[in-house]
Amino acid sequence: MHKLSILVLAFSFVASRSAAAQAPVQTMPVPIIGVGGGISIPAGGFAKDRQPGFNLDAMVEFRTPSEPLGLRGEVLYQYFGKDQNAPNATTANTVAFLVNVVYHAPKSQVRPYLIGGMGLYHISDNGNNAGFNVGTGVSIPLTGMGAYAEARVHFALAQGPSFVTVPITFGITF
16 A cells, blocks of 8 residues: 555656646736836937936836746826026937837846837937937846836937937836
């Protein structure tokens, strides 16, 4: 009887390991929600009358954990102070609605990534404009959440001086 119970125990262990090995690979995209903020630096013609300011970012990214490519939707707010030395300078802010493709480096705990996409930029003194962005970042897994840091360049196709900003953002993901 003792040999029979050892045999049953061994069989159940092998069967459970075999079933676990045959578990389906997750193919549904998992939503990753994040919020962040940081410094925004004006560049191009837009920088002539503006000082660096800040940015706030909210995003949701859909990516299958086993794949390096993801799709991210974002809302980005940026504020820029006026240059005290420019006679007609004003403060400015932007709100951007963006869709980006994200490429995460595979097989790494701290995962560098490349990001780029396009969207609609509402510039306080220049209305709505199409634009695009490109940049790089790093995501860091934490217990129950994650962190990220990234730097990007945003170009809005605005009339007048070129609208270029460089937000450097730090955030958390859930």
